[in-house]
Amino acid sequence: MQEPSALGRVVELVRDLRMRCPWDAAQTPATLRPYFVEEAMELDQAMRTGFGERLRDELGDVLLHVAFQIVLAEERGEFGSQDLVHAVERKMWRRHPHLFEEDGTPVDHTVDVGDVRRRWEVTKQRENGGLRPSILDGIPPGLPALLWAYRLQEKAAGVGFDWPDADGPRRKVREELDELEAELVSDPDRERLCDEVGDLLFAVVNLARKLGVDPRAALEQANEKFALRFRKIEAAADRRGLDMHAAGLEQLDELWDEVKRSGDSQ
Incomplete structure (x- = not known):
């Protein structure tokens, strides 16, 4: 008997959970949506701040949700994991005509990044029946x-x-x-x-x-830097017995400048 793929093993796990766990059995796409969004955000955080085990764990959480949605789709008679993988394969073949024929046969056409992007957009518009009125859609x-x-x-x-x-x-x-x-x-x-x-x-x-x-990454970095410095201001105020709510802007600015001079690594 052929060993199931990694995705297949997760799908089998979710099937088992659906049969034997009341909470998992009660879930629907709608009830799982907020958890999926939360896991995606946690994965985004892991990709930005760390790799290794944390990234592995967050990817695993997202994969579990993907498998859960596959099982729910199976139960509705819509598609299974093989259908999903085949759909991904066919989409990538279509959108990489410089690498594949439509049936997945490898080809090799030399193109630059600009050509790849233009072909990608043309293919996406063709997939929508040419009905997209704007590239922004x-x-x-x-x-x-x-x-x-x-x-x-x-x-x-x-x-x-x-x-x-x-x-x-x-x-x-x-x-x-x-x-x-x-x-x-x-x-x-x-x-x-x-x-x-x-x-x-x-x-x-x-x-x-x-x-x-990346403007989002830049803003996240600025947010983290501000939060780190502000917490140091709170610690400095606490050491001096200073009430942050009662302190004026001048005192807080002095603490801010002191924290900046001390560096963010302390």
């Missing part, structure tokens, strides 16, 4: 705003709507900041301020993209 709905901005800019750049280098986005950031400052001195309402702040954030994301910096 390929962006999944519900993305976090920062990632959505990045993907919009990336898609537009894919058809040549982009600056040749980072100088254009850099000037655009300054332009948007000037517009925000002009709005601030003109007794603005909240809607206009929101519009100008949004334009500035969008421009900063575009600058990061042109610099080859």
